[in-house]
Amino acid sequence: MTGDVTTASKEQAAEWLSNLGKQRNGSKTEYANMVKDLETGLVDAGYDLNSEYAKSQLELLKKSGESAATITEDQMAMILERYPELIDVVHLASGQMISETANASQYLIEDNEKLVESFGNFSQAVKEAADSNKKEIALTLDQSNAFGSFWNDLILDPKTGEVSTNAQEEVNKAAKSEKGWNQLMWISKDANVSSDVKMMIAEAAIANGKWEQMSFTEQQALLDSNVTQTMTQTLQAKGYWEKLTFDQKKAVIESNTPEMMAETVFNIGLWNELQPEVKELDAQNQKLISAVGQSEExxxxxxxxxxxxKQFQGENYDLLTKIYESNENFKRWQSIPNDEKIMLAENTDLLEKVATSKEVYGAWEKMPMTEKMMLGNNTDLSSKVFASTETMNAWIKLDPQIKALVAENQDLMAKVEDGTLSIDTFNKNEPGLKTLLGDATSVINQSIQAETALSNFHNNNPKNKILTGDSTNVQNASRTGVGSVNNFERATAKVKYLKAVDDASWNAGKATGAVQTFGRQGDKKITLTTVTKNITQWITEKFTKNATGTNFHPGGLAMVNDQRGAMYRELVQHPTGETYIPQGRNVMLDLPRGSKVYTAAQTKQMVPRYAEGVGIPKNSTLVKNLEAVNNRNIETTTVIQNDNRELVSLMRQMLNTIARLKPEINVNTQGNIEDLDLRNLNSDLGWLAQIEGGGLGG
Known part of the structure; x- marks a missing residue:
């Protein structure tokens, strides 16, 4: 499935949309199975599913699944932006063609509309385009009959073929003549004509004074709900209709729900006069409107x-009623800026507290906008902060850095360990955190452990230092070996054998091992915390391979993408939640403690490729993350530049000594130091040091 959406035909786009729907449905099933497998694995490993570690693993899997779903939905949105009418053709959640579902078609169309709403801001334009296109289709009639041709000529722009912006005006003009009005009446009696068409004819009738000339049956036929039919009839029967303006009459016939009609009756000033009819509406906003009507203000x-x-407040009628019923609450409500009301639309608990509590409002008013956004977007945290006077005061006294980390649900101890948050800052804020979040005994214990561990680390590990050819440790060992051999040569024992356990073999072997390890090190950037250990130990302790993945990296250097075969790229997650896939093989990274590395197989399952898709949008979250990774220049801190000239000189002295002891060994030590093959010298020394018996004697 390849191609450019912008040039695709509607048939191609429908096929792509169907395939994407099937892919999305399959991904949801696969994700559910992966969650089940992960939960089983965690339990088998001895983890409580409610533990922080288990939750973090499940959350990572969730985010990966959401990233994959976002890619699919972005592609769907691209197609729908080009062909919005396909929202009524393909069921997005399953890929099924709606025409094949018979009686379930309306349900699937409604399900599509809900799904498109969940796509996010990018798809809002798609939804609006789809709605506009649906309305355009609903307003267009069949050209095969004279009435259809007459209607389309009225509402369509002859240049573009789309509904004209002044379509209603053209219909109103047509209704002025007897011939035009009769044609409009014939159209209104067609059972296949949409309610949108009938509403335009009804508006034309009101605009031209034709409404009062119509029979009750003709009027009712143009109205699309029982609410409008009943209220229109009541207004006419009680003599109010004739007193209404054109805009008021238009508002009445367009109010097709109990709530819309209740507000319209209130707005046209007939709330008290039509109370019996209003009560029969059984509108959910009836108490609210009664409260609003308490005063002119x-x-x-x-x-x-x-x-x-009003749109963002949705159907929060109970909350709004509580606000308007109380003068004190109403005053507070008036002082809340509209942008904050919109921000709190989905956090009704906090909005209610701010509007109905003097104490909460006072604290809220003094907060900077950044904190308001933190709390407005985090219902769990805001409920804790405003639970009591004590918790509010605790929040106010917290360090801004702590507030930000808590609002982002960050692991504070992980931040202490990686140095983002100082232990001193944490300790100062610990009482407030305990008040706000509950008993933090376990956190305090972890803090003490972390502080102790950090102190031990700094006591036992000097600061980073640059190793530029400083092979002192290896060279000293080499000198010891040479000295031991020379001492042995000068000894006056009757038989000179170098075997068993003696100073020469031990020190020579030790030197050889260190030389071999050091000689294999090329120029690279690495971080050393101490030079008191030999190179082999350092590599063993500091370099971690992750071909089989790891759920908890101890911190420090790690090699990723080291798996053999074509599939080798591994997903890395930091404790902060940052997730990326490094480029290239055998990539060395300095990972913080607690990082996770997923195997190549797991990575492929969590982040599938979509090379055969219609194209991943450049503005999608996953593409941005991967591009950032591909462009990332992984740097480390310390450069080792191996200058082995002095070391080679010491090794040549050792070989000269050995040659004198064992003439039968052909040792070539001639030529410049620079010409010597260091690896061959290492190999010779290694072989000599491993002769059976541990010595060089015969």
Missing amino acids: KMADWKKIPDTV
């Missing part, structure tokens, strides 16, 4: 609230 405030704010 409240009515004026309600009418001036932007539609965007």
